[in-house]
Structure formats: structure tokens, C-alpha cells
Amino acid sequence: MEEDKDLKRFAKDEDDIKPIDPSVPASIRHMEYQSQKKKEKAEKPSGTPNTSAQTTQSALSNTYDSEQNIVAKGAYIDLLKKDPALRMVYIGAGWDQKTFDDDKVDVDLSCFMIDKTGKTREDEDFVFYNNERGCEGAVKHMGDSRTGAGDGDDETIFVDMNGIPFDVLRVMFTITVYDENNDGRHLGQIRNLYIRLVNREDDNELVRLPLTEDVMEGKNGFLMFCLVREGPRWYLEALAEPVSGGLPAIATRYGIVVKEMIATG
Helix, strand or coil, X not given: CCCHHHHHHHXXXXXXXXXCCCXXXXXHCCCCCCCCCCCCCCCXXXXXXXXXXXXXXXXXXCCCCCCCCXXXXXXXXXXXXXXXXXXXXXXXXXXXXXXXXXXXXXXXXXXXXXXXXXXXXXXXXXXXXXXXXXXXXXXXXXXXXXXXXCCCCCEEEEEEHHHCCCCCCEEEEEEEEECCCCCCCCHHHEEEEEXXXXXXXXXXXXEEEEECHHXXXXXXXXXXXXXXXXXXXXXXXXXXXXXXXXXXXXXXXXXXXXXXXXCCC
């Protein structure tokens, strides 16, 4: 697999990482809890080049605006039929803030590796901003974006499909709102939200699932889509299913013991 330093080109360098919240099981905590979020770096003035975003956009310019890959809720796609050589992918999610003040909505991309029981096998099967690796590195979260600043994907998860153990039958990808102070934040406060699947080896976008603002209004979490293993083949199921309670509720659904629920509206 490629070196992490090469993968970091996909991370948003203008965003800080959230502190670990107390809902995370101790077994997957990998850095000390911080009492407050780090102060965000000053945003660049409009018109100032965002070199990180430009680098990403340059690599993905041939597929980013493609409309032929858009799917709707309920779609079930044979990924190997779309690309027989598909082996390594990345799942990217992007969004834009509706406001430009300091009161931005913090959105998170996460995933769960699920076995035949419908649950995760262990805590490390929950990959998110506080646990960035699963399946011995076959699944990697490339860092937390707290603002959704810049063009292109705001958060990315890399998946080596050949590296996922055979007892993992599904990989569920979610979008949730981080609402530490119980401010009632929801996804209706952002716009242009999408999640997409891209062949990591040639940057060819295969699937894109957008959500409209009316669907997101008042919602703080969605099961977006799921990679489904059927024998040697992988399929993608587009879900766009809202879940009340945000990330803690989803984690509990998949067998992660959440010791203390954070506020999620």
C-alpha cells in the first residue's frame, strides 16, 4: 500500500482535528482528550489560492463534475461490472457551508465494517476521525475537516477491497453532524452535500450520491451507501437513510459500546 505521506495530499490543511469526545470507547482512543477544540486557523481571504484544494482538484479534474455517475436512493450497482480491474477505491464526501461566519457546521464521514451478524467484529471496525485505521490499514480515514472549506472532497476514506477480511460482508459509510454543545445543528445548515466512490488507481469516479437540502433539513445523520460483498464481487447500495441521534446512535446500532453519549440534537 502507498505511504501515508503520499495520501495526505487529500487532507484539508486548513482544518484542525476535533478533540476526542468522551463517547469514544477507551479501546479505540489513540490520543489524549483535549478539553476544548483547537483554535481554527484563520481562513484565507477569498481570491487567495488554496494550494491543497488545487492539488486535489488537479488530480480529479477529469471526473469531478461528471453527471453520468449520479445515482439515486435505492440503486444497487455491480462495481466490478463498471470497472473489472477495481481493487483500491476512495470514498470522498464534500459539502459547503451556508454561512461564512464562525458558526460553521462540523460534518463527519465515517465507516463501519460489518459481519454476518450485522455488527462490527471489534472496536477497530469503526473508522472515523478518532480511529483512522481499520482492517490493519486496509481502510484509512484521511483526516477530519471541521469546516468543509475549499473545493472538492472535504473528507476521504481509502479502501483496499482485497485487504478487507472475508468475514466482513458490508462496509457502511455515514455522514453525521458533530454537535458537542447540543446546539441542535443539522445537515440542513449546509448545502451541496455528496458522497462518491472513485477508483484510487486512475482517479475515475464510478458513483456519486448527492443529497438535496430539503432531504437534509432537520437531520443529523445519514447512512449514505454501503459496499456489499457477494462472493468475489463487490456491490454498492445507495441508501440515503436518515438516522436520528447522529454518530453515537449509528455506532450503537453496529455494536460499538458508547460509554457516554455526546449531544447530537
